[in-house]
Amino acid sequence: MKILQIDSAITAENSVSRKLTSDIVAKLKLANSNAEVTYRDLNQGVPAIDTEWFQAVRLAPTNPTPDQQKLIDVSNAYLKEVQDADVLVIGSPIYNFAIPAQLKNWLDQIARAGLSFRYTEAGPEGLLKGKRAIIAYSAAGTPLGSDLDFASGYLRHMLGFFGITNVEFVAADRLAFDRDAGLARAQDALELLAA
Template identity: 60%
Template sequence: MTHILRVDASIKGDASVSRGLTAKIVEKLQAAAPGATVTARDLSPGVPQIDGAWLGAVFADPATLDADQQAIRAQADAYLDEVRAADVLVIGLPVYNFSVPAQLKAWLDQLARRGETFVYTEAGPEGLLKGKRAIVAMSSDGVAMGSEADFASGYLRHMLGFFGITDVEFVVADQMAFGAEAGLARAEAALAKLAA
C-alpha cells in the first residue's frame, strides 16, 4: 500500500498556492491508488533549528540522555520516521526571498543525520533513503524556476538527492506576480502530465 507524506511550509494558510497544489497532487495520487494513506506535516508553525543541544541529543547514546535531550531527539526522530515511512513525498515549496522558507530548511537540517539519511564512503556521500519518489509543488511571485535567481528548486533537489531520493518531479506555478492565471495554468498542465 502506498504511503504519502504531504509536507507544507507556506505561512499563507488557505491563500497559499503551494498548499493548493500539494492538495491536488495528493488527490491525484489517491485517485490512482485508493488505498493510499497520507501523513500531513505542516511546517508553518516552525521547526526547531539544529544547535549544540540538538547535536548532543541526536548523536549521543540514547541511554545517556536527560529529559530535555530526550524531547529533542523524539522530535528529530518523528520527522525522520515520517520520511522513512513514506513511499511518496509531496513537498510544498513556496519561494521566499529567492530560496526555501526557513522552516523547510530547518526540516531538511533535522533530516540530515549521518548514518540515518546518508553516509560518507570512499566514493563520496551515499543517500540512505533510496526508492522514494518526491513531487515538489513550487510557487513563486517573481522567480522563474531554473533562473539565476532561483536558489530554491536546485537546493531542494540536491538535498533530496543527498538523502538518496533522486526521483524528483516539480509542479510549478512561478512568476505569479507577472500573471497569476498563466502561472497557475503552467502548474495545472504539469499536474495533468504527472504520472500517478
C-alpha cells in the same frame, strides 16, 4: 502507497503551494485507492538545529537528559515519516529567492548521518532510496530553474543526498507578473504528472 504531504507556506488559505500539494495528493489518491497520507504542516514550527540539538542528536549520548530526549524524539519523528513514505509531496513557496526557513529546518532535522545518509570511501551515500518526491513550487517572481532560483536546485541536491533522486516539480511561478498563466502552467504540469 504511503504519501507524506509537507506544507511550509506561511500564507494560510491564500497559499498556492498548499493548494498544489492538495491537488497532487488528490491525484495520487485517485489512482491509488489504498494510498495512506501523513500530513505535516511545517508552519506549525520546526525547531532549528543548534548546539543543544547537536549534543543530543548528533553526539547521541548514552544517557540523554529529558530535554535531550525531547530533541531526539522530535528529530526521529520527522525522519520516520520520511522513511515510511513511498512518495513525498513537498510544498515549497519561494521566499526571498529560497525555501522557507521552516522547510530548511525540516531538512536539517532529517539530515542524520547513518540514518538518512552515510559517508563511504566513494563519498556520501543516501539511505532513503526508492522514494519519489514531487515539489509544489510557487513563486511570485522567481521562475523555476532561473538564475534567481536558489530553491529548486537546493531541494533536488538535498533529496538526492538522502538518496531520493526521483524528484519532479509542479511549478506555479511568476505569479506577480501573470497569475493566471502561472497557475495554468502548474495545472499543465499536474496533468502530466504520473500518478
